[in-house]
Amino acid sequence: MDARQLFSGNLSLADVHPGVALTVVFLLAYPGFASDFFVFQIGAYSLILGTISLSLMMLAGYGGMVSLAQLTIAGIAGYLVAILGDNSVGVMGLGWPWWLTVPAALLAAVLFSTFIGAISVRTDGIYMIMITLAIAVAFFYFVRQNYVLFNGFTGFAGIEPPTLFGIYWRDPVPFYYLSLFVAAGFFWAVRYAARSTYGLSLQAIRDNPRRMRALGYDVTLHRIVAHILAGVIAGTAGILLVWFNGRISPGSVGIDVAIDILVIAVVGGLRHPIGPFLGAIVFVLLENFAIDLIDRERFNTVIGVAFLLVVLFSPDGLLGLFNRIRSQVQLGRRTRLEAGRPATGGRNVVGSIEQN
Amino acid sequence: MRQFVERHTFWAIVIFLAVAVLAWLIFAVWPDWLEAAIGRKKTFINTLLNGVTLAGLYFLVASGFTLVFGLMRNVNLAHGSLYLLGGYLGYEVAEASGSWFFGLAVAFLAIAGAGVLMQVLIFRRMEGDDLRQTLVTIAISIIAADIMLAIWTGTTYQFAPPEWLFGAATLPVVSVLKSSGDPVFIKYPVYRLAVLGTAVAVGIALWLFLNRTRVGMMVRAGVNDRHMLSATGINVPLLFATVFAIGAGLAGFAGVVGGTALSIAPGEDVRYLLASLIVVIVGGLGSVPGAAIGALLIGLAEQFGLAYFPTYGVVLTFLIMVVVLAVRPQGIMGTR
Numbered sequence: 001m002d003a004r005q006l007f008s009g010n011l012s013l014a015d016v017h018p019g020v021a022l023t024v025v026f027l028l029a030y031p032g033f034a035s036d037f038f039v040f041q042i043g044a045y046s047l048i049l050g051t052i053s054l055s056l057m058m059l060a061g062y063g064g065m066v067s068l069a070q071l072t073i074a075g076i077a078g079y080l081v082a083i084l085g086d087n088s089v090g091v092m093g094l095g096w097p098w099w100l101t102v103p104a105a106l107l108a109a110v111l112f113s114t115f116i117g118a119i120s121v122r123t124d125g126i127y128m129i130m131i132t133l134a135i136a137v138a139f140f141y142f143v144r145q146n147y148v149l150f151n152g153f154t155g156f157a158g159i160e161p162p163t164l165f166g167i168y169w170r171d172p173v174p175f176y177y178l179s180l181f182v183a184a185g186f187f188w189a190v191r192y193a194a195r196s197t198y199g200l201s202l203q204a205i206r207d208n209p210r211r212m213r214a215l216g217y218d219v220t221l222h223r224i225v226a227h228i229l230a231g232v233i234a235g236t237a238g239i240l241l242v243w244f245n246g247r248i249s250p251g252s253v254g255i256d257v258a259i260d261i262l263v264i265a266v267v268g269g270l271r272h273p274i275g276p277f278l279g280a281i282v283f284v285l286l287e288n289f290a291i292d293l294i295d296r297e298r299f300n301t302v303i304g305v306a307f308l309l310v311v312l313f314s315p316d317g318l319l320g321l322f323n324r325i326r327s328q329v330q331l332g333r334r335t336r337l338e339a340g341r342p343a344t345g346g347r348n349v350v351g352s353i354e355q356n
Numbered sequence: 357m358r359q360f361v362e363r364h365t366f367w368a369i370v371i372f373l374a375v376a377v378l379a380w381l382i383f384a385v386w387p388d389w390l391e392a393a394i395g396r397k398k399t400f401i402n403t404l405l406n407g408v409t410l411a412g413l414y415f416l417v418a419s420g421f422t423l424v425f426g427l428m429r430n431v432n433l434a435h436g437s438l439y440l441l442g443g444y445l446g447y448e449v450a451e452a453s454g455s456w457f458f459g460l461a462v463a464f465l466a467i468a469g470a471g472v473l474m475q476v477l478i479f480r481r482m483e484g485d486d487l488r489q490t491l492v493t494i495a496i497s498i499i500a501a502d503i504m505l506a507i508w509t510g511t512t513y514q515f516a517p518p519e520w521l522f523g524a525a526t527l528p529v530v531s532v533l534k535s536s537g538d539p540v541f542i543k544y545p546v547y548r549l550a551v552l553g554t555a556v557a558v559g560i561a562l563w564l565f566l567n568r569t570r571v572g573m574m575v576r577a578g579v580n581d582r583h584m585l586s587a588t589g590i591n592v593p594l595l596f597a598t599v600f601a602i603g604a605g606l607a608g609f610a611g612v613v614g615g616t617a618l619s620i621a622p623g624e625d626v627r628y629l630l631a632s633l634i635v636v637i638v639g640g641l642g643s644v645p646g647a648a649i650g651a652l653l654i655g656l657a658e659q660f661g662l663a664y665f666p667t668y669g670v671v672l673t674f675l676i677m678v679v680v681l682a683v684r685p686q687g688i689m690g691t692r
Binding site for chain 1 (some may be wrong): 389390429431433487489490491492494495496498499501502503505506626629630633634635637641666667668670671673674677678681682684685
């Protein structure tokens with residue numbers, strides 16, 4: 001499905017993969033049969049975490065820049081919603097209406113993201129991880145120490161989404177659809193951007209920055225723009241997250257949570273924008289139901305071990321695992337069909353499509 | 357030295373003036389206007405000493421980090437966990453045996469062993485794949501932090517250093533003159549001065565090791581071009597394991613030294629990881645002198661920030677990092 005077809009209007013229903021259609025129907029109908037807990041705590045939460053991870057996936061997968069500061073960007077948007085809007089703590093809370101708070105929070109997040117991009121794109125690779133990690137940790141310590149603006153250790157509570165069109169948006173079903181709308185919108189946008197001229201040159205820069213620079217592309221600008229786009233995604237998700245939790249504190253932007261975002265993206269898979277959402281669902285399910293299997297206290301060990309196994313044995317995450325199994329099955333089927341003839345290339349073909 | 361003065365006369369003058377002002381600030385009795393401007397001299401001197409000793413501690417942690425990176429292009433984000441594990445192990449051994457120095461030695465050796473295990477079991481399997489190595493070390497640090505929390509719980513542990521390291525030393529620095537004209541000397545904990553001395557000694561030892569021994573020569577050659585080094589018949593895997601052992605061992609060593617100066621508790625791993633990260637980003641990855649300079653800058657910035665503008669202390673550290681990255685992305689002593 002080429003993005004251009006979408007606009008020239010010759011997209012027919014037959015082009016849509018049945019799996020995709022099924023997923024869309026399932027996601028839309030989900031609140032119809034699931035309980036409030038599953039709609040809100042599992043569904044909406046996975047979508048929000050997935051969206052934050054999507055911004056990381058976009059940077060890492062298409063730009064080759066692994067940033068650990070995506071949660072920090074989301075956190076800045078969340079903190080600003082609490083500071084500019086209303087909160088029940090009595091510190092700050094300027095009482096701006098939502099249509100001012102939300103754009104302001106988003107703008108701040110994007111500016112900060114641009115700033116992170118501007119200082120980190122001068123270096124690359126491993127350095128980038130270290131710088132963004134340092135930024136994330138520094139931001140955590142800063143909000144924990146600063147009581148004037150960020151209310152220190154306690155943070156803010158009582159942050160409410162607006163009531164609009166007569167709907168209270170924190171009710172499970174409306175909030176689920178809001179998150180779904182945002183997540184699906186960004187999912188589509190990232191897919192679209194990845195196939196645009198910009199996205200293709202960004203991927204080319206990921207693969208060989210020197211050659212692209214020699215061809216006359218502005219490598220630095222492309223990378224910074226990637227950070228700006230990722231900032232929009234992470235900032236929006238950050239606003240949803242603060243509405244979801246109703247509060248924000250240094251713990252929400254702590255380094256362990258920032259690493260969770262990385263875990264989600266890597267476990268899901270960094271090659272395709274669906275990866276972060278897969279990872280988020282697995283993560284949230286584990287977080288909620290691992291208690292039945294193991295002591296709640298040891299949850300981090302479970303996550304760590306899962307992460308370690310994925311990194312050690314399936315570097316492309318669950319998506320990579322899925323593709324490998326699928327190509328094995330296809331290979332097996334083809335060998336059976338073409339019995340007697342050597343079945344070559346089956347695995348490579350699938351692999352090369354996924355290498356986009 | 358002379359070459360430096362001739363080549364960068366302006367900077368030589370600036371450095372000379374800075375040193376002169378600092379020396380005056382330390383040894384002179386402050387006039388009233390200065391005291392009115394930046395507070396009591398005692399605060400200043402204590403902050404300065406705290407900053408320098410903290411820098412010593414940061415250097416101990418970060419030098420291992422930077423050494424490992426310089427040779428193996430391997431960012432070990434579990435370095436903070438090695439620090440904390442060293443602290444806990446050292447504490448257990450020191451408690452059981454009653455000897456603080458034995459605890460220190462065991463921490464060094466045990467963490468060096470852990471480092472070799474990590475190098476052989478994990479890093480060697482994914483050589484050249486920076487991103488995967490980094491992700492693996494993150495995974496290890498998550499698991500290690502959680503297991504250490506399970507074993508040693510959230511309690512804060514405090515070491516008991518040997519008797520003669522206890523107490524305060526009187527420094528030959530006058531803080532104020534009493535009305536009778538008698539000078540009041542500044543006192544400072546002996547242990548912290550010992551930390552500083554240890555850091556300087558380790559720094560010198562590392563320098564001698566790198567510049568005056570055969571293994572050090574191999575390490576330096578490996579930093580420049582490890583493929584060429586292995587082509588000359590050096591056993592590079594063994595060299596890697598050795599350097600990893602030293603780097604990790606230093607983290608464990610720092611765990612006991614730092615755990616005694618401050619304390620050991622969960623969360624310290626992240627703190628020292630952050631410190632190592634910023635120190636090597638500022639100082640330049642892979643450079644031991646860079647780690648010393650970076651540690652000094654960050655240690656002083658942190659303590660002065662804490663003393664003079666408490667809620668914005670972290671921002672000061674962060675600003676240093678940003679400025680260095682903007683002016684010299686490879687770090688002060690970094691080369692690329």
